[in-house]
Amino acid sequence: MAWRALKKMRRNPEQFFDVTIQPLLFTAMFAYIFGGAISGGVSAYLPVLIPGIVAQTVLTTCMSTGVQLREDMEKGVFDRFKSLPMARIAPLAGPMIADLLRYLIAAGLTFVAGLIIGYRPGGGVVGVAGAMVLAIVTGWSLAWIFTWLGTITKSAKSVQGISMMILFPLAFRSNAFVPVQTLLNWLADLVKVNPVSHLVSGTCALANRGVISGEVGWTLLACAVVIAVFAPLSMRGYRRHL
Template sequence: MSTATSSENKDLSPVSTESLAALLVTRERPPRPSALSTSLTFGWRAILKIKHVPEQLFDVTAFPIMNLLMFTYLFGGALAGSPRDYIQFVLPGILVMSVVMITMYTGVSVNIDIEKGVFDRIRSLPIWRPSAMVGYLLGDALRYTIASVVMLSVGLLLGYRPDGGFVGVVAGIALLLLFSFAFSWIWTMFGLMLRTEKSVMSVSMMVIFPLTFLSNVFVDPKTMPGWLQAFVNNSPITHLASAVRGLMAGDWPGAEIAWTLGWAALFLLVFGPVTMRLYNRK
């Protein structure tokens, strides 16, 4: 009995600092991952979440189709004489509205991960700090693309014919995705700032609804009162909808494209640093 105890004590003898250090540095430390690779990794994580929870695609499929059918057949005859004529005007606008509205779920996802403690593990990694946020937005870009394809497919069945052809449609969608990427930084800020996901959704809807409905998504602003035209004509959603509508129609609305890119740069430069400051302090 005593012999066995003494042998166990010998096996449990403390390890010296020198031997432990030698064991840890026997191999070369792997290089630090680049900002691009970590951002793509977190983007892939966001895509895998869609794979495991396919219900997330409901808002990019059923919701846009419902809006398109409802507004086309409810207001098409009254506003443009027929639904077929109205869809030429309203489809790019509803496409913009649908994608802009689903950007708020980026902030909801951020808030959920904070509550689950995921960010505590991410912040301990030796990676580029904004890569987690950029990954969220890259993953959501896939959802925006799905929404755009669904909308255009249904629109073609209903009679929509983009005079800009394939190139014009791709250019319009690319501009929409670029704007949505920058616009989503507003919701990541709210996701870090507010305590619950319900609060994030409530505040986001309170901001998005006036911006989308007080725009030229559904009607020409010329029919509005002068004081309302002043707001609508300078809304970022109005510039975006006009740019996407023009590109898909085969035109080149340079001024509207410039305004859209300017708004996107403003959102990124203002809300990006604020989001990262909150992220570093959270």
């Protein structure tokens, strides 16, 4: 099932637009528009921006998992899967494994774009690799939420609409683009408890200092909780269509 999803990506290269164009566009746009206003210059802003863009890009990328699943179910592809000798979780987990490639491309291109415009991660190659792994693991775990939405909603557009309402407040109400200390007290309190803020802080510590901070542990714990809750819910929603 993972190989099937990879072949679909190869035959539909537009599925890579969000993980190729978006990281490059957002990195350049945010750096040159907000760099001077927030940090006094682009080079000073990049250590804050790049980890935030990595987190945001991976989060928005995982939304497509549920959309693609719902489209397959609408086309009747899953009717064929019912008769095949495979584990019931395979049609759900297979595409998610294939999506790891998309997360890798999204995170990798963001760092490449940052290097081109002047970002120099203090954590070196190991720190950057650790930051990418943390972001990919988080994106994969959150994809279970959108997989569950794909099994219970009535159309791919519904999955996309609901996903946007979930992701955008989480991504932009975090420390992904601005330091927490610059926010109002009540807003800073909300940002501190946002799971995305833990991801951004953990990614920032790994990429900029090569340090495995406590934020990494909190992020991985949140990922484990999400998988434990939404993987069974996704299976339950899928069984209703069998």
